[in-house]
Amino acid sequence: MFGHKKAFIIGASINTMDSLLYAVSISPLMLDIARSFADVGGTAIFSFGNAILIKTFNMEEKN
Secondary structure, eight states, X not given: OOOHXXXXXXXXXXXXXXXXXXXXXXXXXXXXXXXXHHHHHHHHHHHHHHHHHHHHSOHHHHO
């Protein structure tokens, strides 16, 4: 729906915003909420990053 690159950028943005939320959190609940969003951002970075690598390089270059 979005494309690999746009989804990767969205995931990286979510992860960056969560780092800022860690810095300004004032309660354990706020830290837990930030951690759950960080998991979503990290998952997007990992999965779409791998998809971009697979799409970019052909099989001969992988070996």
